[in-house]
Amino acid sequence: MPVVRQSKAVNEPPAQNTKSPFPDAAQRKAAREAKREAVLLAAVRMFNERGFHATSLDDVALSLGVSKPTIYHYLGNKDQVLLECVSIGLAQLQQAVEEARARPGAGIDRLRYFLERYAQVNMDDFGRCVIRTGEELLVPASAASFRAKKREIDDALRSLIDEGVADGTITAPDPRLLAFTLAGALNWPARWFDPAGPMTREEAAHGMVDVLLHGFAPRS
Amino acid sequence: MPVVRQSKAVNEPPAQNTKSPFPDAAQRKAAREAKREAVLLAAVRMFNERGFHATSLDDVALSLGVSKPTIYHYLGNKDQVLLECVSIGLAQLQQAVEEARARPGAGIDRLRYFLERYAQVNMDDFGRCVIRTGEELLVPASAASFRAKKREIDDALRSLIDEGVADGTITAPDPRLLAFTLAGALNWPARWFDPAGPMTREEAAHGMVDVLLHGFAPRS
DNA sequence: AATGCAATCTACTCGCGAGTAGATTTTTGC
DNA sequence: GCAAAAATCTACTCGCGAGTAGATTGCATT
Structure with missing residues (x-):
């Protein structure tokens, strides 16, 4: 047996810093x-x-x-392209949910964190697509999966609100309506936000959440 | 000359309570x-x-x-059908602007009135269409007219906010961002509101504006 | 009575864009 | 080296739906 051949199996492969024209499988x-x-x-x-x-x-x-x-x-096909795009956006939102859940602090703090991340995702390519894509654009099967995932995000928002109400850090006469109102305000940047404009995503997200936290009526 | 014929010109036309199969021009x-x-x-x-x-x-x-x-x-053609639909919705919004302008009271009261009417329009057939119609759906000329009319509504919202800030009844560190946030929250019902659901348009509009006025942080 | 206009239909054209067939070239695993 | 698989192209098909041509009917005006 040719010893040289065998050595290939036991030695480390040579470092490939310079990319060779013969890429390996990975x-x-x-x-x-x-x-x-x-x-x-x-x-x-x-x-x-x-x-x-x-x-x-x-x-x-x-x-x-x-x-x-x-x-x-x-x-x-084209449906799958779109489905994949919205799935990426939804995964980003899902991650924001998990980060908020893992956070320490009172209900209002975790909600605030989630809302800012949510808004930021909605100003990015794939997040925008989630907002702008109506269910009528997808074939029924994809639409069902799309709806289900959106529903999960929505439920997470709802529970964050409920937790805040439970620990007294959030005021919400109607939690359902609050959830819709917050979501709407923070979805809308998908339409108007311009990365080349005067604000960064972070500034815009922070400012919007401030408004939503405190309202526009003067503090009494 | 037959007198009866002439009398037709000077007499009032007979009342047409029962609709005849021979309608007149009007x-x-x-x-x-x-x-x-x-x-x-x-x-x-x-x-x-x-x-x-x-x-x-x-x-x-x-x-x-x-x-x-x-x-x-x-x-x-189809573009004109769509343009006409959004124009009707925009006219309703324009009317809400005029009503709010004509109102007595402090800035915050007039803004509140406008916001509720705005939300209500967005839950109706033609208002929904305004929100859901992206400019890419219209032929360039129609899109320009569409954009201009939306711009007017937006400017009106901006001035209502400015007036409130001026008379001290509205707190807005960044009026532009406040306008976007309010608009977003009140546009969103175009997607979720269901007339057959548990709330009337008026209740939903009122509740959302309450949230926006006072925020969800507990009053200090 | 004649002409014209309003309202409506049936039966087309025509272009666009999704999706595919099948050939060709490159890569790769043995 | 060679067979199989991957990557990519050119050149199609095919259906859908916007928009139109032209006929028909009926009422209206003179």
């Missing part, structure tokens, strides 16, 4: 994933800017310098 | 207008429910028991 998988994500990012930006129906997959492909079947290769 | 015009409005109402409801692109004019026509060219006869 690298190839990563490259594929990177392409997939590039397609999603290009798509979500065009969806947000021009609307889902006004964006053809040919447009998306062209903006990436590839042809339409390439998109089908990575993502299936 | 009645015909009114009937035409009624049909036009029926088309708009059917269209806006379908647009709100299923989305603009997912609603074909054949669908709208079918729901009224007529054929598609009839819609073209009354309203021109």
Whole structure:
């Protein structure tokens, strides 16, 4: 047996700092994933800017310098592209929920933290897409999954409110209506926020939550 | 000359309480207008429910028991149908502006009145359509007109806030951000409000504005 | 009675864009 | 080296829905 061949199995592979033109399996998988994500990012930006129906997959492909079947290769059909985009946004929101849950402090503090993160996600590409995507755009099966995930976020918001009411740090005559009001205020930046404008996402989120916390009537 | 014929010109026309099968010119015009409005109402409801692109004019026509060219006869093309729908909603909002302006009282009271009316409009067929219609759905010329009218409403909201700040009845570190936050909260019912649900429009509007006035932090 | 206008229909055209077939080239695993 | 799999292209099909042509009917005005 050729000893040299065997040594390949027991030695560490040589460090690959300089990327070789012969990528290994892990690298190839990563490259594929990177392409997939590039397609999603290009798509979500065009969806947000021009609307889902006004964006053809040919447009998306062209903006990436590839042809339409390439998109089908990575993502299936147009519905799946959209579903994937909103799923990414929803995952970001879900993460905000978990961070808020894991937080120490009174109900109002955890709610405040969640609301700011929620607003920030809604000013980003994928979060915007969650807000702007009506259920009528998806095929029924995808729409059901979309609705279910949104429902989870909403329930989490509802429980954060309830906890605050329970520990006396939140005033809410009608928690359900409060949840809708907060969500609406913090969803709306998906339409108006401009990253090139005068405020950062963080400033905008912070300022909006301040308004919601204290209202616009003078403190008595 | 037959006297009876001449008398027609000088006498009042006989009262037409019972509608005759021979309508006069005014009645015909009114009937035409009624049909036009029926088309708009059917269209806006379908647009709100299923989305603009997912609603074909054949669908709208079918729901009224007529054929598609009839819609073209009354309203021109699909863009004009949509533009007309949003214009009706915007006119309702404009009226809310004027009512609020004409109101006596301090800045905060006039703002509050406006906000409630604004929310109520957004829970109605045409107001919903204003919120749900993105500019990308309209042909560029219509989009410009749409944007301009929305801008007017927004400016009016901004001045109401400014007046309240000036007379000391409103607290707003950043009036622009306050305006966006209020608008967002009160636009959102266009998505969630269900007339068949537990609250009336008035109750929902009142409750939301209460939240916005006082915030959810306990009064100090 | 004649002409014209209003209202409505049936039966088309036509373009756009989603989705696919199938060929071609590159990569890779053995 | 070679067969299989991955990546990508060109060049289609096909259905849907916006918009139109042109006929028909009926009422209205003179």
